Amino acid sequence: MxxxxxxxxxxxxxxxxxxxxxxxxxxxxxxxxxxxxxxxMAGSVVIYAVINPPMTWTMVVAARQHDLVDRQWVPLKDIAPVMRRSVVAAEDANFCLHWGFDMAEIRKVVASGSSRGASTLTQQTAKNAYLWQTRSWARKAAETALTPLIEAFWSKRRILEVYLNVAEFGPGVFGIHAAAREHFRTTPDRLTPVQAARLAAVLPAPKSRGTDQASRRSRSIADGAATIARDGRAACFE
Known part of the structure; x- marks a missing residue:
């Protein structure tokens, strides 16, 4: 030596x-x-903990392709509880149980050899609020760095609020306010369980999957939303 x-x-x-x-x-x-x-990165996370993101890279790119639907920021308290639960049930049922990375889900994906992702709501919020949608190692590295910072500085309620206000629910339809109006002619606080489940079902493929095509998946989402309400996995954002 x-x-x-x-x-x-x-x-x-x-x-x-x-x-x-x-x-x-x-x-x-x-x-x-x-x-x-x-x-x-740390500074931007601290800023968005108290200031609502005005625009995202995804919106900028989408605006070059088609007009964006008018959107308004909606505080989490003004979003129907069933809408919150539906999104969590659809995208990250263990949202309240992890610190940004769902290690149990990651292990399942690795063990099964599946190509599907195990991205959490926090990771998706990092991507949607700060980064771009195109897959690359650079984006994944930045997302991985931002995720624990978001978990450290934001509450679970804030993470879900930001996610629901910047997520894309259809071509040019960003945020739950625009989504509720465009798809169902209603407001976020008046969404029914069926409507909430259908909107949540759109999220994996907002450009190619409409509410009608997502109706079959929405049934399982509605069941999942009811399940996490019963077993306590919705406690951190209720």
Whole structure:
């Protein structure tokens, strides 16, 4: 071990001085950029803990393709409880039980060899509020870094509120206010269990799946919403 260390130290000391300077400078800038990136992410998470996101990258991209439906921010208290439960039942039934990553679900996916994801509501909120939709390692890395920060600085109610207000419920339809009006001509606080389940069923594929096509999946979502209400898994956002 001593021989290895000494040989490594010797090789580093034997390097030309310009090379050593270049290595030191490169190391400094890598640390500088990483630290600034972490600070920027943490700062943006703290800001959105109290300020509602005005626009997202997904909305900007969608606006280039078609007009966006007028949207209004809706506080969680003004969204029907059954709508909250339906989204959680559809996307992340263990939302109240994990810290941003559902390790039990991840292990199931890995064990089954399935290609489906195990993305939690917190991860989806990080993606929808801060990042872009196109899949890439860079986006996944940023999402993974943002998720524990969001869990640390936001309450579960805030996570669900932001998610429901920035999620896409159809082409150009962003947020629960626009979704309730466009799909059912109603307001978020008046959504029925059937309507809530159908809106939640749209979320996996908002551009290609309408409320009619999602009706079969909505039945299981309605059952799931009732289940998490009974077993306490909705307690953190009720």
């Amino acid at each position: 001593l021989i290895r260390r000494s040989s490594r130290a010797s090789s580093e000391s034997d390097a030309p001085r310009p090379v050593r300077r270049l290595r030191a400078r490169a190391g400094f800038w890598v640390r500088f950029v990483l630290l600034r990136a972490v600070l920027v």
